[in-house]
Amino acid sequence: MNWLKDKTFRILFLIGIALFLGGMPLIFVSGIGSRIGPFISMTGGGVIGIAIALKMQSRSKADRKPHENNLKRKAWKEFLSLVAFSVFGFFIYGFLTYTDVKGIPMLIGCLVMVASMGIGIVISIFNKKKQPIPEFDEREFYLLQRAASIGSSCFMFYAVAAMLIAFSLIGGRGSVPMWSIPAALYTGLLFSGTVQFLVLIHYTKESDE
Amino acid sequence: MNRLQKKAWTELIAVFVLIVILIPCMLYLSARNAQGLEYVVISLIVGTPTALVGYLIEMKKLKKYDEREKAILRKAFSVSAVVFIVYLIGFSLTSFFLVGGGQTIPVIFMPVMVFTGFVIGQCTQSFLILFQCAKEEDEVTEGGIA
Numbered sequence: 245m246n247w248l249k250d251k252t253f254r255i256l257f258l259i260g261i262a263l264f265l266g267g268m269p270l271i272f273v274s275g276i277g278s279r280i281g282p283f284i285s286m287t288g289g290g291v292i293g294i295a296i297a298l299k300m301q302s303r304s305k306a307d308r309k310p311h312e313n314n315l316k317r318k319a320w321k322e323f324l325s326l327v328a329f330s331v332f333g334f335f336i337y338g339f340l341t342y343t344d345v346k347g348i349p350m351l352i353g354c355l356v357m358v359a360s361m362g363i364g365i366v367i368s369i370f371n372k373k374k375q376p377i378p379e380f381d382e383r384e385f386y387l388l389q390r391a392a393s394i395g396s397s398c399f400m401f402y403a404v405a406a407m408l409i410a411f412s413l414i415g416g417r418g419s420v421p422m423w424s425i426p427a428a429l430y431t432g433l434l435f436s437g438t439v440q441f442l443v444l445i446h447y448t449k450e451s452d453e
Numbered sequence: 454m455n456r457l458q459k460k461a462w463t464e465l466i467a468v469f470v471l472i473v474i475l476i477p478c479m480l481y482l483s484a485r486n487a488q489g490l491e492y493v494v495i496s497l498i499v500g501t502p503t504a505l506v507g508y509l510i511e512m513k514k515l516k517k518y519d520e521r522e523k524a525i526l527r528k529a530f531s532v533s534a535v536v537f538i539v540y541l542i543g544f545s546l547t548s549f550f551l552v553g554g555g556q557t558i559p560v561i562f563m564p565v566m567v568f569t570g571f572v573i574g575q576c577t578q579s580f581l582i583l584f585q586c587a588k589e590e591d592e593v594t595e596g597g598i599a
Contacts (some may be wrong), residue, residue, distance in 0.1 A: 341554035351550035358542065389527055396534035401504070403541070403570075407563045408500070412492035416483030419557035425566075426545040433538070 315384050315451075319391075319444035326437045333430070341423040387447045395440030402432040457522055460514075461582040468575040472568060483561050525585050533578035540570045 380388060406428050414420060454462075482492075518526065544566050552558055 340549075344553045344555035346550055346553035346556075348550075351547060354546050354550060355543070358546065362539075389531065392531055393527065393534075396531070396538075399538065400534070400571075403567050404500075407567045408496045409493055410563055411479075411482070411560055412487065412489065412496060414560045415486045415488030416479075416561060417486040418488070418560045420560050420563070422549055422552045422556050422558050423554045425558065425563065426549050429541055429545050 313448070314380055315387060315444060316448040318388070319441050319448070323437065323441040326434065326441075330430075330434060337423075337426070337430075387444070391440045391443040391447070394443050395436040398439045399432050399436035402435055403429075406432065455586060456518070457525060457582055458586050461579040461586075464575060465579040468572060472572060475564075475568065479561070479564050525582060529578045529581040529585070532581055533574040536577045537570050537574035540573055541566065544570070 410420060410424075410428075515523065515526070548558060548562065
């Protein structure tokens, strides 16, 4: 929690939370202008949150000792992030469904947030390449790629199975609630992430033995 | 044409043939309003062995490739998986915010979403393999001339 001692980070952290939470009640106010307000507010909060997360990640990496059970730590870190994101995302998604928000500004806001996350991931990958000591050796990198490949295959299998089951049970001319499609997609990602985590833990146990 | 390029072209053509077969099937099922547990069972009986046989054949073929080719295949697959996931996220978010979370959407959108995602993912994978092969061929040719 060293980052909390930094005054700038503390202020940024509070502004981010205030923007994000402050945008929510504004959605209830009707009118086109009021849709743009919460969208800008929530997007701003989200972007600040992502920037802080990236900064924290880079700091924790700087303090790390090289080759210290990297694979296991990465697996746990990713899995815990996924679980934390599930809890956080569940409330946000439920809120967005309940308020039945729609419209181009909200869509753009959401896409901006997703794009910021994508840019963050790309920046972190470039930062990893710049490190003097590589984070993973060749064997670990191979195991990571293998786990990711198994996770992706599971996700694809899940997507096809979910689509076929929904299509067959509901009928070709039927309709599904809109919220079920992102929910199905998210459960697929959760399933894929869990499989990836289990595979990585299995590999680390094998190498420990 | 080396075996990687052959594999890329074969997979690309196979996906397009599969889509050409699947689109009329889906339209027919949709028009008939095919509904019920029996269709799920039929899908599973047909789909599971097909997927399993395909997977085993693919694993057998994978053993024939050398390390360099395997690395290219792994990289292409991971990029195509990311493209597939990003496409699905984009599609679902767009429809969620355009239609509204409390509304309904025709179920036919689900196969449309998944199949277009597969086509885009497969195209990415095949093009990445072809680009990589072309790049290596160019490097070999330039090295030969120098």
